[in-house]
Amino acid sequence: MIEPTSPRPDAATVLFNLPDYGVTDTDVLAFGQRRVRVEATAEAGCPCCGVVSTRVHSRRLQRLRDIPVAGPVEVIWSKRRFFCDEYLCPRQTFAEETAQVPRRARSTRRLRDTLVAAVIGSGRAAAEAASSFGVSWWLVQRAWTTRR
Numbered sequence: 001m002i003e004p005t006s007p008r009p010d011a012a013t014v015l016f017n018l019p020d021y022g023v024t025d026t027d028v029l030a031f032g033q034r035r036v037r038v039e040a041t042a043e044a045g046c047p048c049c050g051v052v053s054t055r056v057h058s059r060r061l062q063r064l065r066d067i068p069v070a071g072p073v074e075v076i077w078s079k080r081r082f083f084c085d086e087y088l089c090p091r092q093t094f095a096e097e098t099a100q101v102p103r104r105a106r107s108t109r110r111l112r113d114t115l116v117a118a119v120i121g122s123g124r125a126a127a128e129a130a131s132s133f134g135v136s137w138w139l140v141q142r143a144w145t146t147r148r
């Protein structure tokens with residue numbers, strides 16, 4: 001019998017479709033808005049020495065701006081801080097980061113890419129793209145100037 005080697009993601013994770021993240025909880029807020037709680041599923045490597053760590057130091061909740069997924073969603077990332085187990089490394093702990101949410105970012109890459117595509121592809125003004133996605137003009141401008 002052939003069995004898959006990786007665990008199959010649950011339905012909410014498949015629908016939310018944010019790479020390297022899994023949905024851990026969902027809620028319906030007032031006015032029908034939904035809250036999605038996510039956790040990173042990728043391995044975390046120390047940014048200083050590169051050693052992969054699995055020993056969690058602490059967690060904190062970080063709100064992420066993201067694209068609407070079947071309507072507006074509030075995304076809460078349960079972000080982990082890990083111990084670096086390399087005894088020669090000067091860092092004691094480090095916070096995880098992903099390709100979607102690099103260090104110090106507060107929005108997902110897919111949101112920034114979508115904002116740039118809205119400005120380039122449809123020729124919309126930055127302010128118009130910002131209001132249609134419910135983000136600030138500054139975020140659209142920053143996504144535009146730092147686009148890949």
Ligand SMILES: [Zn+2]
Pocket residue numbers: 046047048049050051084085086089090091
């Ligand atoms: Zn390290």
